[in-house]
Amino acid sequence: MGTRTVIPFGPQHPVLPEPVHLDLVMEDERIVDAIPSLGYVHRGLEKLAAKKDFNDMVFVSERICGICSFIHSLAYSTAIETIMKVEVPERAQYLRVMWAEMSRVHSHLLWLGLAADALGYESLFMHSWRVREKVLDVIEETSGGRVIFGTCKIGGVRRDVEPAVLEKTLKELETIEFECSEIVHVFAGDPSVHRRVAGVGVLSKDDAYALGAVGPTLRASGVNWDARKLGYAAYGKLEWEPVVETGCDILARVLVRAKEIFQSIKLIRQAIQKMPAGPVEVRVTGNPSGETITRVEQPRGELVYHIQANGTKNLARFRVRTPTFANIPPLVKMLPGCELADVPIIVLSIDPCISCTER
Amino acid sequence: MSDEQSIELVERNQLPGKTAELKAGGWRIVQISSVPVADGQEITYSFDKEYRLKSLRTTVPDADPVLPTITGAYFAAFTYENELQDLLGLKVQGLPLDFKGNFYRKAMNAPLASAKPDGKAG
Numbered sequence A: 001m002g003t004r005t006v007i008p009f010g011p012q013h014p015v016l017p018e019p020v021h022l023d024l025v026m027e028d029e030r031i032v033d034a035i036p037s038l039g040y041v042h043r044g045l046e047k048l049a050a051k052k053d054f055n056d057m058v059f060v061s062e063r064i065c066g067i068c069s070f071i072h073s074l075a076y077s078t079a080i081e082t083i084m085k086v087e088v089p090e091r092a093q094y095l096r097v098m099w100a101e102m103s104r105v106h107s108h109l110l111w112l113g114l115a116a117d118a119l120g121y122e123s124l125f126m127h128s129w130r131v132r133e134k135v136l137d138v139i140e141e142t143s144g145g146r147v148i149f150g151t152c153k154i155g156g157v158r159r160d161v162e163p164a165v166l167e168k169t170l171k172e173l174e175t176i177e178f179e180c181s182e183i184v185h186v187f188a189g190d191p192s193v194h195r196r197v198a199g200v201g202v203l204s205k206d207d208a209y210a211l212g213a214v215g216p217t218l219r220a221s222g223v224n225w226d227a228r229k230l231g232y233a234a235y236g237k238l239e240w241e242p243v244v245e246t247g248c249d250i251l252a253r254v255l256v257r258a259k260e261i262f263q264s265i266k267l268i269r270q271a272i273q274k275m276p277a278g279p280v281e282v283r284v285t286g287n288p289s290g291e292t293i294t295r296v297e298q299p300r301g302e303l304v305y306h307i308q309a310n311g312t313k314n315l316a317r318f319r320v321r322t323p324t325f326a327n328i329p330p331l332v333k334m335l336p337g338c339e340l341a342d343v344p345i346i347v348l349s350i351d352p353c354i355s356c357t358e359r
Numbered sequence B: 001m002s003d004e005q006s007i008e009l010v011e012r013n014q015l016p017g018k019t020a021e022l023k024a025g026g027w028r029i030v031q032i033s034s035v036p037v038a039d040g041q042e043i044t045y046s047f048d049k050e051y052r053l054k055s056l057r058t059t060v061p062d063a064d065p066v067l068p069t070i071t072g073a074y075f076a077a078f079t080y081e082n083e084l085q086d087l088l089g090l091k092v093q094g095l096p097l098d099f100k101g102n103f104y105r106k107a108m109n110a111p112l113a114s115a116k117p118d119g120k121a122g
Helices: A057-062 A069-084 A092-120 A123-145 A163-189 A191-197 A205-210 A215-219 A250-274 A327-332 A340-349 B010-022 B077-090
Strands: A002-009 A021-027 A028-036 A289-298 A301-310 A315-321 B004-009 B030-037 B040-049 B054-060 B066-068 B091-092
Touching: A002 A123, A002 A340, A021 A340, A028 A327, A028 A340, A028 B077, A057 A069, A069 A289, A069 A315, A092 A163, A092 A250, A092 A340, A123 A250, A123 B040, A163 A250, A191 A340, A205 A289, A205 A327, A205 B077, A215 A250, A250 A340, A289 B030, A289 B054, A301 B030, A301 B040, A301 B077, A315 B030, A327 A340, A327 B091, A340 B030, B004 B077, B010 B040, B010 B066, B030 B077, B054 B066, B077 B091
Parallel strands: B004 B054, B066 B091
Antiparallel strands: A002 A021, A021 A028, A289 A301, A301 A315, B030 B040, B040 B054
16 A cells, blocks of 8 residues: 545635535545535525525525526425425426426536536537527526526416517527537547546446436436436426436546437427417415425436425425535545546536535 | 325434335435424435335434434435534434534534524524
């Protein structure tokens, strides 16, 4: 056994847009152990729920994350609607799918850009983010916002989308799909990308499941699990299957996210085409009383909202378990045996969202 | 596919054995969460198998805020159990990776321990 050295990785590091820390125990250039630390920007939003009206918490939950903002508000609204037994209008359910999948497309393009940047592939980074801007334009056209959509509410959605705008969205999706195919072609086929990520950051199928991995990190290890299969919003009425890869390495995570972009575009198309006419919200009165554990699929994986309400305007408990939090033990498992130079891209491969985790 | 959920009430000392059974049965850990009750905290351990959600629930009194670790069955629980220590002020016995209250950097100790349903400080 060689001399062991502990190298701190983070909380500030070029590959980390947000602070997280790892103590890397090294033998020469090889990692033998990794110990994570969190909490540099913890905001205590769960405690805020004890003071805020449960209706206002829709806005708080949407601000937990700047990337999957809409999906947080969707999860929270779905949880309260489950407790209050609210029947959400069908059109609102399809609109929720449309916006959730737009979030997934822009999140995955953002991640592909960051991954390209970490690989030193600057032009691919810029192309990924150029296409992402087009997705943000579509989000702005349909919701009025680019980061915070502000459309989800308890009982439905806050605004409808005109048929002409939906038609325009379908046309825009054709362009976005074509341009994504050009980017994904590079990720899937470029030998320099393959040499950098194939066989790196391996997480076996058994480890992924046993350690509670979620999202693309879980599916890239060969486990067929996607919270959208629970059928919330209108997912139960659409034709789709989870994207699963069996490589168990970073390349497999790249491929899962790349394929999910096209899957999301198909889901948006289906949602628009199957969307019935009708109201987009129902009036909800009274205070919730009861409990639910609601699960939805964020771009990074399964998001859990545990809500307990006691009949007052304040919730007894507002608990959010984010996908990045669940993916920390799998990340710790991926690192031992790897080279120090591989750490940044391995950390990036779980698509860490610290602002979610530090809710 | 529906979101089928069930909750089983257990005693604290049953947790290691019950979670070992779930692990052997192929259940994936989903989350550990808490709800404040009059004289303590209700801790909920959730697991998934083929889209079914099963939860174990136990109550920890404020007078004796101690829980056994379930990391023997689910190593990934160390993050949740450190969270219980940091945010609720509970003591998890047997934690293999114990941050001793420093998993989160926070302005006050055990901030969620005081979030009682009657609005009174705990």
